[in-house]
Amino acid sequence: MRIYFATNRAPRRGGGPDAFGGRFSPRGLTDLRFGWANFDDGDAAGLLTVEVAPERLNVPQADLERGDLSRQRLGSQMVFAAMRAEMVERCADALLFIHGFNTSFEESLRTGARLATALSERPLVLCVFSWPSDGSLLPYLAYASDRDDARASGVALGRGLQKLSHWLRKLPSSEHCGQGIHLLAHSMGSYALRWAWQSVRLSAGQRLRRHLDHVLLVAADEDHDTFEHPHKLGGVADIARSVTVYHNARDRALMASDYTKANPERLGAGGPRNALLLPDKVRVVDCTPVVSPSEDPLGHHYHLNSPEVRQDLLAVLADVEPEAMPTRVARTDGRGWRLRPGI
Numbered sequence: 182m183r184i185y186f187a188t189n190r191a192p193r194r195g196g197g198p199d200a201f202g203g204r205f206s207p208r209g210l211t212d213l214r215f216g217w218a219n220f221d222d223g224d225a226a227g228l229l230t231v232e233v234a235p236e237r238l239n240v241p242q243a244d245l246e247r248g249d250l251s252r253q254r255l256g257s258q259m260v261f262a263a264m265r266a267e268m269v270e271r272c273a274d275a276l277l278f279i280h281g282f283n284t285s286f287e288e289s290l291r292t293g294a295r296l297a298t299a300l301s302e303r304p305l306v307l308c309v310f311s312w313p314s315d316g317s318l319l320p321y322l323a324y325a326s327d328r329d330d331a332r333a334s335g336v337a338l339g340r341g342l343q344k345l346s347h348w349l350r351k352l353p354s355s356e357h358c359g360q361g362i363h364l365l366a367h368s369m370g371s372y373a374l375r376w377a378w379q380s381v382r383l384s385a386g387q388r389l390r391r392h393l394d395h396v397l398l399v400a401a402d403e404d405h406d407t408f409e410h411p412h413k414l415g416g417v418a419d420i421a422r423s424v425t426v427y428h429n430a431r432d433r434a435l436m437a438s439d440y441t442k443a444n445p446e447r448l449g450a451g452g453p454r455n456a457l458l459l460p461d462k463v464r465v466v467d468c469t470p471v472v473s474p475s476e477d478p479l480g481h482h483y484h485l486n487s488p489e490v491r492q493d494l495l496a497v498l499a500d501v502e503p504e505a506m507p508t509r510v511a512r513t514d515g516r517g518w519r520l521r522p523g524i
Contacts, residue, residue: 182220182221183218183219183220184218184220184290184297184307185217185264185307186215186217186218186308187213187257187309187310187311187341188213188286188311188312189212189312189313189337190203190205190206191204191205191313192206199285199287200216200231200286201311202286203286205334210337211336211337211340212337213256213340213344214236215233215234215256215257217232217260218230218232218290220294224294225294225298228290228294234256235256235259236255257344265358268306269358269360272360273306273360274305274360274362274394275308275360275362275363276300276307276364276498277362278292278293278307278309279310279338279364279365279367279370279371279373280293280310280314280367280370281314281368281402282368282369283327284311284314285314289309289311290309290311292309296485299484300491300495300498303498303499305498310338310341310370312330312331312338313330313334314331314369327369328369328372331369331370331372331373332372332376333376334373334376336376336380338374338376338377339376339377339384340380345362345392346392361395361498363394363395363396363498364393364395364421365396366397366398366399366401367399367400368401368434368449368481369402371401371403371448371449372403375407375417378414378416378417379412391419391421394421394422395421395423396418396420396421396425397425397494398424398426398449399483399484400428400481400482400483400484401449402447404445405446405451405452408463418462418463422462423462423463423464423497426448426452426453426463426464427466428465428466428467429467429468429469429472429481431480432450432480432481433478433479434479434480435447435449435450436450452517456517457515457516464503464517465517465518466509466517466518466520467512467520468487468520470520471483471489471520473487489520489521489522489523490520492508496508507521508520509521
């Protein structure tokens with residue numbers, strides 16, 4: 182199994198599974214490196230190799246004067262082309278994954294492999310955006326540091342999404358593979374997505390074309406009013422066909438964020454503050470009835486641990502209409518759906 186990655190972390194000498202550390206690239210917040218990790222099939226613990234896509238950014242002055250960049254090699258283009266080839270070969274969609282708080286580079290790759298395994302009923306080519314989120318033994322300081330890092334990483338993530346958009350626009354229509362591109366943000370990854378969206382929205386008035394099919398926000402460590410404000414995630418639905426919010430009222434990790442970090446109520450705990458005013462493309466799913474303390478003690482990783490949540494995610498990716506999903510029961514108050522146990 183191959184997991185692709187993009188990262189704005191500082192590289193370490195020697196490569197290997199810990200090829201990137203817990204701080205930002207010394208070349209700046211927007212510096213991105215691309216590559217892939219190889220795993221034993223179906224075994225997220227069996228990380229074999231990590232390879233960074235080679236780059237050649239500098240070209241001779243004479244080439245620059247002629248506008249000839251043919252000798253330039255970009256890691257992003259190599260990875261995008263490799264992903265496209267795999268999507269064609271396997272008839273697979275692409276899933277972009279943004280991890281959450283306190284995650285090392287190696288663990289971000291393993292989590293990506295676990296996610297691909299959890300959703301293996303549907304062929305997916307998975308790419309992890311790994312931002313500096315290594316935490317520490319001091320939880321309060323670590324949380325504040327990671328939150329700042331998630332915000333700063335939004336610029337790099339936004340640049341990565343723009344690189345993908347630019348590459349897709351230049352791709353001849355005859356080479357379009359016809360597969361979907363989705364994005365899943367977990368926990369504080371949703372906060373990084375907020376700042377990526379702001380970076381794209383505010384960069385010289387440019388807008389990101391709608392290349393994404395489904396955006397999935399799972400256990401989002403984001404404010405519950407985020408869709409109400411243009412300086413948060415308001416308007417993010419413009420870059421996708423749908424946005425689905427998964428929340429769990431007994432999410433212990435988000436309780437800590439809410440009560441001990443003085444944050445507003447969390448989107449991933451109680452859902453949006455006013456779901457009745459959301460755009461039609463934003464759907465809300467309450468996972469509380471299906472999250473088992475024995476399978477998920479924190480109630481925060483149910484996209485990996487709950488069979489009902491996994492089946493619902495697969496149904497979204499398969500374009501099943503919300504009303505036709507056997508995993509869901511419509512809420513009587515009109516605020517979305519609840520998942521039913523035992524599916």
